[in-house]
Amino acid sequence: MKGEFGVAVERRSAADESAMRRRGIIAAIICISVVGFGLSLSGPLLSLLLESRGISSTMIGVNTAVAGFASLVTAPLVPRLVRRLGTKRLIYVALANGAVTFSLFPVSDFWLWFPLRFLFTSSVTILFIVSEFWIATAAPEGRRGFVMGIYATVLSFGFAVGPGALAVFGSENPILFVLVPATFLAAALPVAFGRAVAPAVDRAQSFRFLALLFVAPSATLAALVFGAFEQTTFSLTALYGLRNGLGEGAAAMLISVVGIGNMLFQIPIGLAADRLNRTLALAVCALAGLIGALLLPFVVGSLWLVLPLVFIWGGLTGGLYTIGLTHLAARFSGADLAAANSLFVMLYSFGMLVGPISAGAAMDVWDPHGFAWVMASLFGLYMLVPFTRFVSSFVRRG
Structure with a gap:
């Protein structure tokens, strides 16, 4: 009893x-x-x-x-x-x-x-x-x-x-x-x-604020990349479509489809993040962003080809935010997690500033595909961070 x-x-x-x-x-x-x-x-x-x-x-x-x-x-x-x-x-x-x-x-x-x-x-x-x-x-x-x-x-x-x-x-x-x-x-x-x-939160954080960037670079930099991607697509995707021959309504539809993809993909991505290595998952999302940006110039002139591309593109790249937050929560707790979330939002905001400026300037220099080249460069450079850390951890375990 x-x-x-x-x-x-x-x-x-x-x-x-x-x-x-x-x-x-x-x-x-x-x-x-x-x-x-x-x-x-x-x-x-x-x-x-x-x-x-x-x-x-x-x-x-x-x-x-x-x-x-x-x-x-x-x-x-x-x-x-x-x-x-x-x-x-x-x-x-x-x-x-x-x-x-x-x-x-x-x-x-x-x-x-x-x-x-x-x-x-x-x-x-x-x-x-x-x-x-x-x-x-x-x-x-x-x-x-x-x-x-x-x-x-x-x-x-x-x-x-x-x-x-x-x-x-x-x-x-x-x-x-x-x-x-x-x-x-x-x-x-x-x-x-x-x-x-x-x-x-009843104690001070263990890490200095900016030091968190180097403790968990894959997760924190994911916020910067996604902030740049999200704000740039909202600001310039319609213009990119217009410059490639799409009508105004069709060009505006690209933004909506990116947003729909982002919304519908996040629960499946979150479930995957609970089962897979999160660092590798961030690298895969970045790879999807790179491939999507490289394919964009070849399909943007056809609405029936570009819509499924940007749907998947928006959905998988949105995983950077979801998995990034999940990764931080697994790595930190208490005051350190509060500070990590603060850095995450700060880098997201910084990405929102630099993304549209960079892509807009690139569209003036390489009209009209500068938009796609900047996005491809952004995802490609970031992908090296989680991929390198995953390989390093795999080698250490071996």
Whole structure:
């Protein structure tokens, strides 16, 4: 009886722990996906508002670029903020700051948009880092890739729905300027639901911030490559299609198909990451990116050939983000994982800055296929990192 009772208690404790993990994962995924919806709606909405005020495209671009700068500045500060404020309190502060700063955009002069954009993006950066840290901490080791795949899929859906709301309501409808801050406030509800299981960071990190780049280069650099790929494809794929003879509608369809591929592939990729060597999996995703970029100039003129290519291309390269996060969570814990997630987001933001600039300049020099050559170079150079580390570890084991 005593032994049986002890087993029952142990089983109940394991079941309770599993339930708490699921609760935390659901809370964090819903929170960041709601924020993703608001973020994807806010970007084009703010640009259209500035254009309606007569602000030049150059100044709109300069103001938008503040977002990248804000992310690069904020990311290294997040581990310390998590340690001082705690996970859930920091999320609440970031959500409130995001809601307030966005509400001020429509009633502010243009010069105030620069500090507002900085503060708004800082909040979003904090939310992404802390939410991903929460998900990675709560996910069980053997299912972490699967959980990250679910997170990436739901987040992609949230990003896709945002511009749809803009298309339904129109940029001049004032309800959108209420909807965005409302989404940030609504994202606090799942955090309240999971507040009892929010991870705590009670000690300083073991590694210096930038040293994490050299401890886990395959995972951290994956964020830079995917950030460059994602932002470049969103910014320049339609233009690339137009310059290769596709119509405007067909060229725009390329972007949608890349996004659909990215959304649908992440759960299968996450499942694979739980079963395969993650360093090798990152190399395979990079190889897929390289092959896709090299094939693109040969098929872009035919819609029926290019659509399946970019679908697979977007799906497999999206694995860099999913597997990268999974790899970090397997390598680090506690304060070190919070810092690694911060570096991951910072490098992703840096990739978003350099990718479109490099590919855009290349398209002017090698019109129109400079876009494909830059993407191929990016994936090819990165692939050497995980492949070399996999071979080195294989040789050491041998």
